[in-house]
Amino acid sequence: MQRFRWWQVPGRALFHLRLIGVDGELTEYAVDLRHWGNQSSGETKAHLYREGRHHAQSTIPAAFGVEGGTIEVSMSNFGMKRCHYVTDGGVERQLIPDPRSAEGRRARLDRNHPSLSRGIGAVAVIMLLIGVVLLALQLAEPISQIPPVAERIGPWESPLHLPLWLNITLGVGAALASMERALRLRFSWLDTLGN
Known part of the structure; x- marks a missing residue:
């Protein structure tokens, strides 16, 4: 997975999720979206990375099956609409935005x-x-x-x-x-x- 660069702020969203599997192992996932970078085909794609390696991709809206649930991703005309992990039991939590992304900077403003x-x-x-x-x-x-x-x-x-x-x-x-x-x-x- 490519590192988030400062010039990608307007056109890229990157979210992270850490899950503990049934075996007790910690697995890191990342969802990478290029708002403008992959528009040539007319559809935006979400890429799922597992432990830094490309694991899956889907057009938006996307649903990626992971341990114990699903990562749901959707966009509006103005940016991210949803990037949540939904457990098999229906509990949901938002993925954590990369601190260098626009969403991460907005979350930092909210915290600070x-x-x-x-x-x-x-x-x-x-x-x-x-x-x-x-x-x-x-x-x-x-x-x-x-x-x-x-x-x-x-x-x-x-x-x-x-x-x-x-x-x-x-x-x-x-x-x-x-x-x-x-x-x-x-x-x-x-x-x-x-x-």
């Missing part, structure tokens, strides 16, 4: 500066909520002008008309908020709607 981390998380949620409200308002007006809908409820005009620059700024803010949430593997319906 929890108040700042919570503040950034709150701003991200607010930006996504703004994105959802704007999307709803912008979709409601043209939908209300469809003849059958207009006959039933009447045409509706949005009370909010933002200048183009503000619309673009809020859209970029919602995208950045989704990226921040992806760094913490906090994906929800809000991320889908906000963008």
Whole structure:
């Protein structure tokens, strides 16, 4: 497995898992994803390494069978959605991000500066909520002008008309908020709607 390099921060995710097998031996796994590096075929692939050697690969979403369970991996348009180990009994835990990766750096910020981390998380949620409200308002007006809908409820005009620059700024803010949430593997319906 290749070492994580600083220039790979925007395009690579690397997660680690240590498992103790039934024989008491410690086994180290790593899940390596190249967000942009393997897009030529149009599909992103996850690579599973066992003790530093390539063990398996799969297109995303992926499920790798390992001792006592499965490693589940999925992505959103903005980054990681899920990278968890799920035991055969249904207990799940998130894999540990490599400290040099973007996800690892975000986890370190959370550990070292929890108040700042919570503040950034709150701003991200607010930006996504703004994105959802704007999307709803912008979709409601043209939908209300469809003849059958207009006959039933009447045409509706949005009370909010933002200048183009503000619309673009809020859209970029919602995208950045989704990226921040992806760094913490906090994906929800809000991320889908906000963008």
